Amino acid sequence: MFYKIKVKDHIRVPPNLFAEETEKAVIQRIKKKYEGHISKELGIVIDVSTVSEVGEGVIIAGDGASYYDTVFELLTFKPEMQEVALGIVRDIADFGAFITIGPLDGMIHISQTMDDYVSFSKEKVLVGTESKRTLKVSDLCRARIIAVSFKEANNPRIGLTMRQPFLGKLEWADEEPIKKAVKEVKEDKKKKKEK
Numbered sequence: 485m486f487y488k489i490k491v492k493d494h495i496r497v498p499p500n501l502f503a504e505e506t507e508k509a510v511i512q513r514i515k516k517k518y519e520g521h522i523s524k525e526l527g528i529v530i531d532v533s534t535v536s537e538v539g540e541g542v543i544i545a546g547d548g549a550s551y552y553d554t555v556f557e558l559l560t561f562k563p564e565m566q567e568v569a570l571g572i573v574r575d576i577a578d579f580g581a582f583i584t585i586g587p588l589d590g591m592i593h594i595s596q597t598m599d600d601y602v603s604f605s606k607e608k609v610l611v612g613t614e615s616k617r618t619l620k621v622s623d624l625c626r627a628r629i630i631a632v633s634f635k636e637a638n639n640p641r642i643g644l645t646m647r648q649p650f651l652g653k654l655e656w657a658d659e660e661p662i663k664k665a666v667k668e669v670k671e672d673k674k675k676k677k678e679k
Contacts, residue, residue: 486560487527488560491558492553493553495514496551497509497510497552501513506538528562528640532557533558533559563585563586568627568651569590569629570585573622576608576610577608580593580597591644598646600613600614617656624653627645627651628645628646
């Protein structure tokens with residue numbers, strides 16, 4: 485999920501930026517400090533959205549830099565448990581698929597790709613034995629986040645599943661209501677014959 489998060493921080497502006505306008509120098513330093521930052525609390529910082537307040541600068545003896553109390557908004561991406569996300573299949577391996585969701589890749593184990601026995605072909609395609617559904621690179625998919633780990637700070641891990649109604653390749657979701665309608669019609673005909 486994408487968020488705008490309001491943050492208050494002391495931003496250090498080194499002496500080599502004193503010639504620039506204060507707000508521009510502060511924005512430059514915020515971007516350097518926060519863009520690409522990954523943490524469990526913030527998620528992944530995408531960009532500095534706005535700077536709403538830059539306080540008075542304070543110079544600390546022995547440092548030479550100026551520090552500004554600053555209030556700003558960050559645009560972040562933080563994967564949430566049970567969130568349904570849209571993504572694109574980036575790669576397929578014999579053990580599953582990697583899907584790009586926002587700025588991160590999530591992994592779907594082969595057993596979580598569909599409700600069917602799934603086989604892997606040399607062309608990097610996952611194929612359902614009974615359903616004949618296929619999953620390949622560049623397919624647009626809907627998946628549910630079932631695991632999030634920030635153990636490795638620079639490499640968060642996301643576990644995904646597509647084994648629920650209306651998840652998976654977008655074309656599969658379109659098949660669900662049709663299958664349900666056909667099943668209901670068959671059941672109605674069967675009931676009428678029994679009467």
